[in-house]
Amino acid sequence: MKQVLIDRYGPPEEVARCAEVPDVGVPAAGEVVFDVLLFPINPADISFCRGTYRLKPALPATPGAECVGRVTAVGAGVSHVKPGDLVINLQRENWAQQRRVKADDVIAVTAGMDLQQAAMLRINPPTALLLLTDIVELKPGDWVIQNVANSAVGRLVIRLARQRGLKTVSVVRRESLFTDLRRLGADACVVDGPDLAEQVRAQTKGAPVRLGLDAVSGRATARLSSAVSDGGVICNYGSMSGEDPVMPRGALTSGGQALVGFILGRGLARRSLDEIRAIYADLGRQVAEGTLSAPVDRVYPIEEIKAALAHAQQEERSGKILVALSAPVRQSCLR
Numbered sequence: 001m002k003q004v005l006i007d008r009y010g011p012p013e014e015v016a017r018c019a020e021v022p023d024v025g026v027p028a029a030g031e032v033v034f035d036v037l038l039f040p041i042n043p044a045d046i047s048f049c050r051g052t053y054r055l056k057p058a059l060p061a062t063p064g065a066e067c068v069g070r071v072t073a074v075g076a077g078v079s080h081v082k083p084g085d086l087v088i089n090l091q092r093e094n095w096a097q098q099r100r101v102k103a104d105d106v107i108a109v110t111a112g113m114d115l116q117q118a119a120m121l122r123i124n125p126p127t128a129l130l131l132l133t134d135i136v137e138l139k140p141g142d143w144v145i146q147n148v149a150n151s152a153v154g155r156l157v158i159r160l161a162r163q164r165g166l167k168t169v170s171v172v173r174r175e176s177l178f179t180d181l182r183r184l185g186a187d188a189c190v191v192d193g194p195d196l197a198e199q200v201r202a203q204t205k206g207a208p209v210r211l212g213l214d215a216v217s218g219r220a221t222a223r224l225s226s227a228v229s230d231g232g233v234i235c236n237y238g239s240m241s242g243e244d245p246v247m248p249r250g251a252l253t254s255g256g257q258a259l260v261g262f263i264l265g266r267g268l269a270r271r272s273l274d275e276i277r278a279i280y281a282d283l284g285r286q287v288a289e290g291t292l293s294a295p296v297d298r299v300y301p302i303e304e305i306k307a308a309l310a311h312a313q314q315e316e317r318s319g320k321i322l323v324a325l326s327a328p329v330r331q332s333c334l335r
């Protein structure tokens with residue numbers, strides 16, 4: 001079978017290659033084997049290849065925080081999924097044609113769900129949800145501000161916030177995104193810059209902004225903080241700038257703001273398996289209905305993993321870069 005391997009840490013398009021490796025074999029008791037159909041390239045996968053992610057396994061290593069697959073065999077004692085089911089995998093190393101994993105790590109998704117959206121269900125939808133539920137107790141009418149608002153997470157935050165009656169300020173790098181984000185449900189859109197606080201005040205008419213969601217880091221964190229009210233919370237959950245967040249001391253001391261961090265793994269680890277399955281059942285239903293989605297820019301075949309990785313690092317993409325593990329799956333995405 002084919003599997004993406006990195007032999008050293010460095011520029012993703014240089015260090016990743018599509019290798020031929022032995023198949024995974026048959027499932028033991030309590031295991032599931034599935035064919036991977038599609039996977040997205042996320043910012044965390046890019047960091048993983050560069051060696052700047054929090055996990056840095058011994059080499060050679062296989063990236064891949066998420067995927068969608070179809071079960072081909074189950075071991076003794078496995079009853080919650082069966083051959084033919086579409087599944088997502090809660091474990092990593094998914095950039096391969098087959099996976100053999102513990103049964104509790106796979107979650108069945110609605111049959112017939114759009115494969116591209118199913119491939120992106122595992123990480124960004126629950127991240128957007130927990131950013132709105134786990135950081136600050138928010139009530140309808142409260143304002144939330146977020147940067148990277150046109151990212152997959154950002155778009156999901158807009159939709160999920162709207163469902164809860166929350167108001168969102170979307171901070172982006174170019175004005176041409178405003179119409180699209182407003183159509184999604186963004187209440188206010190602004191271009192990031194030194195005057196962010198004034199721009200936001202003008203849009204919110206001075207209403208307090210209780211939560212700031214930051215995935216840029218560096219000075220962008222300080223700019224977001226300038227638009228959040230005294231006593232509000234800035235939650236850092238990513239670093240598209242590659243820097244650490246910079247927080248003005250005065251905002252922490254006189255302003256009483258708090259800077260906290262979020263990572264999905266920790267958010268889910270606090271929950272039981274039943275609660276996790278319930279979260280994915282609800283988000284999966286919304287993805288299947290088309291209420292939640294992330295745009296896709298292009299789908300590459302696994303043999304072109306280097307080109308796919310180069311594309312995933314370009315600015316101003318019109319959506320995610322996905323990789324198909326077989327020609328028929330890629331063809332179905334092109335239709």
Ligand SMILES: NC(=O)c1ccc[n+]([C@@H]2O[C@H](COP(=O)([O-])OP(=O)(O)OC[C@H]3O[C@@H](n4cnc5c(N)ncnc54)[C@H](OP(=O)(O)O)[C@@H]3O)[C@@H](O)[C@H]2O)c1
Nearest residue numbers: 043127150151152153215237238239240262263264315316
């Ligand atoms: N903590 C967690 O558990 C967790 C989970 C999921 C995701 N994340 C983080 O969430 C963020 C978004 O992930 P995603 O998968 O939704 O991303 P994505 O869809 O791949 O989009 C990336 C976004 O980053 C923006 N961007 C890139 N470089 C930037 C820079 N230097 N300054 C400002 N914006 C920049 C892009 O804007 P343009 O369109 O202007 O290029 C685009 O909106 C990432 O930082 C990711 O690591 C964290």
